[in-house]
Amino acid sequence: MSVAPAARMTPLGWLGVALLALVLLLAPLIFSDFFYGVLLTKALWLGLVAMSLIFLSSYGGMVSLAQVGVFGVAGFIMANLVAADGGLSVELAPWIAVVIAIAAAVAVGLIFGAIAARSEGIYFLMITLAFGVMVFYFFGQVTQLSGHGGVNNVELPGIIGNAVSDPAPLYYISLGVAVAAFLAVRYLGTTPFGLSLQGIRDDPTRMRALGYNVALHRTLAFGAAAVIAAAAAILSVWYNRRIDPGSVSLGQVIDVLVIAVIGGLYRLHGAWVGALAFVLLDNYSRSWTPEIGSVLGADRFNTLLGLIFLAIVLISPGGLVGAWEQARDRIRAAFRGRRAPPSGPVGGPQEPIDRGNRVADQPGLP
Amino acid sequence: MSEHHERKRRRRLLPALALIPVLALVIAGCGDDDDDDSEAGGDAIKVGFLSTCEGAFGAFYEATAGGFNVPLINRGAEAVSDVPSDGIEGGEIAGQPVEVVGYGCSDETPDVAVQEARRLIEQEDADILIGPLSGDEGIAIANYALEQPDKTFINGASGAQDTTLKVQAPNFFRFHTDGAQWSAGVGDFAYNELGWRTAAVIGDDYSFPYTSVGGFIADFCAVGGDVVERIWPPLGETDYSSFIAQIPDNVDGVYLGIGGEGLIAFVEQYIEQKGAFKPDEVIGNLFVDDPLVLEEIGNRMLGVHTSGNTAGDSTEPQVEEYVAEIDAVYPEVAEAAASVFVYHYYTAVEAMAQAIEELDGDISDTQEFHEVLAGIELSGSDAAYGDVRLDDNRQAISDNYIKQVVEGPKGPTVQTIARIPEVDQTFGGLFTPETPAPDRQNPECAEADLPWAGQAEPVDFGG
Numbered sequence: 001m002s003v004a005p006a007a008r009m010t011p012l013g014w015l016g017v018a019l020l021a022l023v024l025l026l027a028p029l030i031f032s033d034f035f036y037g038v039l040l041t042k043a044l045w046l047g048l049v050a051m052s053l054i055f056l057s058s059y060g061g062m063v064s065l066a067q068v069g070v071f072g073v074a075g076f077i078m079a080n081l082v083a084a085d086g087g088l089s090v091e092l093a094p095w096i097a098v099v100i101a102i103a104a105a106v107a108v109g110l111i112f113g114a115i116a117a118r119s120e121g122i123y124f125l126m127i128t129l130a131f132g133v134m135v136f137y138f139f140g141q142v143t144q145l146s147g148h149g150g151v152n153n154v155e156l157p158g159i160i161g162n163a164v165s166d167p168a169p170l171y172y173i174s175l176g177v178a179v180a181a182f183l184a185v186r187y188l189g190t191t192p193f194g195l196s197l198q199g200i201r202d203d204p205t206r207m208r209a210l211g212y213n214v215a216l217h218r219t220l221a222f223g224a225a226a227v228i229a230a231a232a233a234i235l236s237v238w239y240n241r242r243i244d245p246g247s248v249s250l251g252q253v254i255d256v257l258v259i260a261v262i263g264g265l266y267r268l269h270g271a272w273v274g275a276l277a278f279v280l281l282d283n284y285s286r287s288w289t290p291e292i293g294s295v296l297g298a299d300r301f302n303t304l305l306g307l308i309f310l311a312i313v314l315i316s317p318g319g320l321v322g323a324w325e326q327a328r329d330r331i332r333a334a335f336r337g338r339r340a341p342p343s344g345p346v347g348g349p350q351e352p353i354d355r356g357n358r359v360a361d362q363p364g365l366p
Numbered sequence: 367m368s369e370h371h372e373r374k375r376r377r378r379l380l381p382a383l384a385l386i387p388v389l390a391l392v393i394a395g396c397g398d399d400d401d402d403d404s405e406a407g408g409d410a411i412k413v414g415f416l417s418t419c420e421g422a423f424g425a426f427y428e429a430t431a432g433g434f435n436v437p438l439i440n441r442g443a444e445a446v447s448d449v450p451s452d453g454i455e456g457g458e459i460a461g462q463p464v465e466v467v468g469y470g471c472s473d474e475t476p477d478v479a480v481q482e483a484r485r486l487i488e489q490e491d492a493d494i495l496i497g498p499l500s501g502d503e504g505i506a507i508a509n510y511a512l513e514q515p516d517k518t519f520i521n522g523a524s525g526a527q528d529t530t531l532k533v534q535a536p537n538f539f540r541f542h543t544d545g546a547q548w549s550a551g552v553g554d555f556a557y558n559e560l561g562w563r564t565a566a567v568i569g570d571d572y573s574f575p576y577t578s579v580g581g582f583i584a585d586f587c588a589v590g591g592d593v594v595e596r597i598w599p600p601l602g603e604t605d606y607s608s609f610i611a612q613i614p615d616n617v618d619g620v621y622l623g624i625g626g627e628g629l630i631a632f633v634e635q636y637i638e639q640k641g642a643f644k645p646d647e648v649i650g651n652l653f654v655d656d657p658l659v660l661e662e663i664g665n666r667m668l669g670v671h672t673s674g675n676t677a678g679d680s681t682e683p684q685v686e687e688y689v690a691e692i693d694a695v696y697p698e699v700a701e702a703a704a705s706v707f708v709y710h711y712y713t714a715v716e717a718m719a720q721a722i723e724e725l726d727g728d729i730s731d732t733q734e735f736h737e738v739l740a741g742i743e744l745s746g747s748d749a750a751y752g753d754v755r756l757d758d759n760r761q762a763i764s765d766n767y768i769k770q771v772v773e774g775p776k777g778p779t780v781q782t783i784a785r786i787p788e789v790d791q792t793f794g795g796l797f798t799p800e801t802p803a804p805d806r807q808n809p810e811c812a813e814a815d816l817p818w819a820g821q822a823e824p825v826d827f828g829g
Contacts, residue, residue: 034488038481085509085532141571141600148573148803149505149526150476152533153512164488164513241513242506246475283485286471301471302420 024175028168037167039279041239044174047275048181048232050259051268052225055185058266059194060221061201066112066128067229068256069135072248074105074230076139079151079243086147094157098234105230106223113222117215132253140245150244154237163239174235178272181228185268188224197221258305262312264319273320281305410463411722411729414486416497416507417522417711419451420473423499426707427451430522431469432699433711434496436692437719438464445695459719462727467492474499476506483507487517493729494518496714499707501526501545501574511535516732518739520718523710527577530761531791532799537732539739539760541717541749542710543675544791545574546581546804548652550766551786552673553585554819560646560671562618564592568609569623569651571598571806578651579623580804584793586621587811589819598806599624606632610639618647625653633663645669645770655769655780657702664778670771676751677767677782678704681827688712688750704751713749717742752785763790768822784822793817 027036049071056062080087081097092100116127139146156163163170188194197217200207204214237243246252255278263274285304316323415434419427431450439445443457443464457464467490470482479498486492495517498507504524511519512535519538521529525545530538543550556562565586569575575598583593594617599609606624610632613620624632629650637643643666652674653659654667677685692708693700702708721739722729729735744754752765766786771778792798794817802808 032489034484038484038488042481137600143805148528148576148805149502152505152509162513164510240477240480242476242480242509244476244502244506246502247477249475251473251475283481283489286482286485 028171033167036171037163039283040276041167041171041174041235043272043276043279044171044178045232045235045239046256046259046279047263047272048178048235049229049256050263050275051181051185051271052228052232053256053260054263054265054268054271055228056221056225057260058268059185059189059197059201060218062116062124062128062218062221063257063265064116064128064222064225065125065253065257066109066116066131066222067225068248068253069132070105070109070112070226070229071233071236072135072139072243073108073233074101074226075233075237075243075247076145076151077101077104078234079154079237080145083155084147085152086149087145087151091155094155101234102227102230105233106226109226109229110219110223112226113219114215117218117222129253132248133250136245136249139248146245150242150246152242154241154243156238156241160238163241170235170238174239177231177235181231182268185224185228193217193220258309260319262309262319264321266318267321270319270321277320278305281308410465411459411494411727412465412467412490412492413715413718414467414470414483414490414492414495414497416470416472416479416482416486416495416499418474418479418499418503419471421475423474423707426499426705427471429699429702429705429707430499430711432692432696433708434522434715436695436712437715438466439695440691441719448696448698450696450699459722460725460727462722470497472498472503474503476502479503480506480510483510487514492517494520494718496520496711496718497522499523501529501577504529505533508533508535508538511538518718518729518732518735520714520739521710522714523707525577525706526573527580527791527797528803530759531797532803534759534799536760537736539714539717539756540762541713541742541744541754541756542706542762543764543766543789544761545577546584546793546797547764547766547789547791548674549578549581550585550673550789550793551784551818551822552649552671552768553582553587553591554589554816555671555673555768555784555822556582556586556619556621556649557589557591558820560619560649562586562591564594564617565619565621566595566597566613566617567593567621567623568597568599568613570601570603570625570628572601573804575623575625575651576804576806576808579621580809581793582621582623582649582651583811584796584809584814585816587809588793588796588814588816590813591811593811596806599628601628603628604631606635607639610636613640620648622648622650622654629653629659630662633666637666643667643670645671649673652706654771657705660771660778660780664771667771668773668778671783672769672771672780673766674706674769675764675766676704676706676709677769677785677825677827678780679782679827680704680751682750684747685750687747691747709751713744713754716748717744717754720744720748752787757790757792759791761791763788765789767825782825782827785825786818786822789818 027040049067052067053064056064078097078101081090081092081100082094083089083091112131116124119127160169196212200214200217208214259274259278262277264270282301285301312319316326417427417430418424428450435450435454438454438457441459443454445454446452451469453466468486470486472479472482483495486495498504499522501524504521504526505528507519508529515537521540527544527546530540567579569579587593595614597609597612599606649671652672654672655674689700689703692703699708720742724738740756740760754762754764757763766789767782768784769780769782772781794815796814
């Protein structure tokens with residue numbers, strides 16, 4: 001009942017992809033160093049964290065607030081295993097540290113998942129939130145791992161070089177990881193595992209009756225999401241060259257949820273739409289100081305973001321992606337009034353995440 | 367399945383993604399415009415300001431911006447309004463125009479501080495960055511400075527010891543004393559004036575209190591005292607009763623390193639469990655000095671001693687001149703002129719301006735500019751609470767003050783009772799780049815030779 005997106009691609013769609021790919025590949029030539037090296041790279045890894053949440057919510061019906069916690073585990077382990085100021089500074093080779101960090105994050109993700117998978121609704125939210133906060137306090141208290149003022153000056157793999165003077169390598173690595181993660185999750189949705197996960201999302205009771213192990217599927221989904229969150233964490237540590245407990249605080253948990261909702265909680269690519277919107281808003285609203293500051297006061301960024309968040313949620317529960325789809329449908333409906341409707345395939349393939357724009361209809365949060 | 371739904375599903379993904387580059391292009395276009403504008407300013411020296419406008423220290427944003435603006439206003443710039451972060455116009459140093467490229471706003475997390483520093487330097491093209499405000503931010507910015515050797519960083523108000531002692535970025539300068547230096551002399555005072563032989567310390571469980579309390583421990587133990595208990599309640603704790611119970615009854619005194627609202631809760635619970643504060647048995651760090659905190663709890667802490675690098679009650683002429691300078695432009699900020707947030711940003715910009723003046727406005731040779739800046743000495747009303755000069759790590763050596771909470775005409779206030787001259791960051795070699803950073807166990811309690819032991823000068827401003 002599902003199929004890869006390419007099978008349904010129209011010429012216009014291909015044009016869009018080609019244009020997007022071209023812009024992203026040529027970003028270092030098109031944009032200023034600051035724009036692509038600081039803002040786009042950040043949007044790419046921030047989008048990855050949000051995508052690990054969106055993956056769980058769209059395929060598994062689980063809005064998990066633990067993803068920043070998993071992100072923190074991977075980030076801190078990686079930062080401690082390489083040469084750095086603060087923390088353990090074990091001085092392993094960066095790539096070995098990456099592998100260990102991802103493995104550890106997956107283990108933690110599976111444990112979180114195994115515990116949370118048996119709960120639903122508000123209890124699920126609370127349990128995953130508790131995981132996120134637990135990771136924050138753990139690293140806040142265990143200063144052997146989090147250093148005096150965070151783990152600083154983290155050693156980068158040689159291929160990245162100096163990300164401040166030449167941000168291109170890190171940008172391309174982030175882009176590659178983001179694209180790979182996106183395609184991998186799309187593919188995962190078409191596998192028997194992905195299909196049964198979506199079945200569980202839609203009706204866990206019926207799937208259980210059919211003999212599926214619901215908790216196991218959910219737990220494994222957490223493991224898969226942990227890989228994505230861990231990849232994002234490693235990119236973020238390379239990007240910042242540092243990590244501290246503040247990087248995985250409750251504020252960050254909320255930011256990632258906001259990004260996912262702004263982008264569209266049930267669209268994988270919404271993660272990056274939301275992340276880009278968030279990063280641009282964050283950067284430019286701060287540079288509009290003091291004009292905005294005089295009106296909104298000291299918490300201008302949060303106030304502005306909160307207002308935009310409210311507006312998006314009220315206008316389009318499906319986030320920016322949902323708003324775009326609504327607008328497109330209206331335009332198309334207007335066109336259809338003037339010409340004969342083209343005949344579409346009957347009973348054709350369904351997109352794996354076809355949740356419409358109505359968040360209220362989402363299962364998994366009864 | 368209706369035909370409408372079928373169509374709705376198609377091509378959902380790609381056009382949405384195609385929006386991203388369009389949006390990005392629009393924004394990048396705006397960004398390019400900004401660059402063009404700033405280039406039109408010619409050879410203006412571009413300065414970025416970084417402080418926090420969100421989080422626990424957000425309330426001090428305008429105070430820091432005021433401290434930052436006044437040295438430029440003294441040199442001919444005009445305040446746009448009585449809100450400091452609205453900015454200034456027409457600043458000039460040694461005939462060279464000075465442009466403030468942005469008033470950056472962090473939320474006291476290092477990640478956001480670095481992000482803002484990058485925006486000010488890489489997007490707005492600042493040559494010099496003044497900031498940040500809080501401890502962990504400072505360590506992160508000093509590390510970022512290592513990656514930007516051609517830019518100049520002057521610390522705003524952040525007080526972590528590592529920032530200068532360990533990171534040692536050659537282009538990072540701090541013209542005020544650090545968190546441990548703010549406790550210098552108070553251990554000596556406790557031992558020799560208050561007669562303490564043993565003490566317990568209690569502080570929030572994070573880096574700044576480690577440093578601040580560490581300064582007391584180093585100082586107190588150096589002259590022969592013994593710290594028998596170190597208690598670290600988690601940051602954000604509101605119920606201190608179990609931690610207060612851990613304070614031994616048989617110690618001579620208690621040193622407090624608990625900040626902000628936590629301190630208010632702590633004081634109430636302490637009095638409930640242990641009875642009223644006995645003035646000679648409690649010393650607080652600079653959190654106790656905070657005017658807002660004093661208003662709440664000062665009446666219950668009368669007689670308690672504190673320390674820090676400003677003397678709010680000072681009537682010396684250079685202090686009056688400094689306060690008058692601020693009062694002329696920002697009367698609201700002037701009330702807090704002795705606040706470390708105003709004073710430290712002020713000395714940072716003053717030092718920057720003097721270095722630029724020494725080079726007749728030409729800072730194109732960054733190396734030379736850094737050398738001149740490292741040699742700047744501030745005195746008189748430029749550093750009203752004590753002359754400032756830098757050590758080899760570009761960290762300030764300056765005076766520290768011991769104060770006491772007293773009854774004032776408008777409620778509790780502080781009275782300065784002693785000055786510790788020329789406090790250096792290493793405590794005479796006790797802290798080095800190799801010694802572990804202050805934490806729950808460090809520094810160790812050990813006797814040592816303190817340069818300022820017995821050197822405290824009695825001060826009386828007639829308050």
